[in-house]
Amino acid sequence: MAEKEKLTIAVLSGDLERALAAFMLAVTGASMGMEVSMFFTFWGLNIIKRNEGSIKSKGLMRKMLNLINRGGSRRLKLSKFNMFGLGTWVMKQLMKDTNMPSIDEFIAMAHQMGVKLIACTTTCGVMGLPPVTDTFRSEVESLAGAAYFLGEARQSKVTLFI
């Protein structure tokens, strides 16, 4: 049996539009029979951070960073024209209007379709996040570092850095 072609997506950005693009491609790739991995790093960790509950992080710096950068799929904003939330709100209306899934729906869909969601351990530290599975949503399969990402990318037909 032929092995599946791989698609590996690194998501560094936590902007709403880049998160949407990443999930559209991941879900489309999976539906085309590709084996898809998404690797979340830096602001991208915001996308897969738990929405509910607060994260217990040690030290003043981490507490500060978690206060100004709360994260979670429902707090993602557009990189432009956010205008105190108005631009992001307009786009979310248009998403509903054109039947585009929300980020929460995309995460559930991707998970069901076998897309592997991986949190970058190396950058949890500088983002003030405890590098444990509890920090992230239940759909997140594992935590791994840059070597794991490059290992996947080397075997991939398509690698995207978003």
Added chain:
Amino acid sequence: MAEKEKLTIAVLSGDLERALAAFMLAVTGASMGMEVSMFFTFWGLNIIKRNEGSIKSKGLMRKMLNLINRGGSRRLKLSKFNMFGLGTWVMKQLMKDTNMPSIDEFIAMAHQMGVKLIACTTTCGVMGLPPVTDTFRSEVESLAGAAYFLGEARQSKVTLFI
């Protein structure tokens, strides 16, 4: 005859510097004998939106988004140091000074060299744009979705996400 190597570029950003980078690479790839496709999505749609005339979009949300995000190749700005247009103006002067083509010239050049310009249908909706060829410049060959992009990327020697 050997098949041409493919270069596929996804352009999500509408920032002047990223648009320039995308076209430099597309035009260089074509001049090296590669078969080049550019796939514009989200803010990248601004680059290939018609400059003249207004777009007839239905509904208040779409009208609002088109008002705040007019788009068109001549309205692209730098992502940093725009400073109410000053930074962008300075860079445009330096572009002239160093004989770098403008975005309009790059689009014409790319089109003449056989670079395929494709607008993403899936994101037209959330950007408040009617997903028809009339929305875009005449150089834009077609509209297509994420599956088309991934299909091209799978066959490509180089895929870039800009």
Added chain:
Amino acid sequence: MAEKEKLTIAVLSGDLERALAAFMLAVTGASMGMEVSMFFTFWGLNIIKRNEGSIKSKGLMRKMLNLINRGGSRRLKLSKFNMFGLGTWVMKQLMKDTNMPSIDEFIAMAHQMGVKLIACTTTCGVMGLPPVTDTFRSEVESLAGAAYFLGEARQSKVTLFI
């Protein structure tokens, strides 16, 4: 003897987090036995610009651009939550705390591990920088254009655009 697999990274961004991601991947790739090239363009040129001394650029436009965009590895900022330097300072504290190398240390490390650092000639002009090796740190091996980058990318197992 088998040839080494190549990793080619284009760095367009001058944001601290993207610079860090690029160097983490470059250094990890080199440690995995890959042959790594980093190609700096547009704001990415800021990362490898000399920290000390001023750059002698001719013409008012270039002088202006160099004044507002001083560059250098120690002036890189976060793309978000910079908050007049506070956010960037917090992240730099967390980098120390988690033993993550600074950009200066990453550049030295990458250079020692044989990672090739290349400055993009084509964009030096529009960034107001003289396209000579003197503009950049001593670790920068050479200057080259878009054709060189695509040539490397065509031979690479993994190409990333950051």
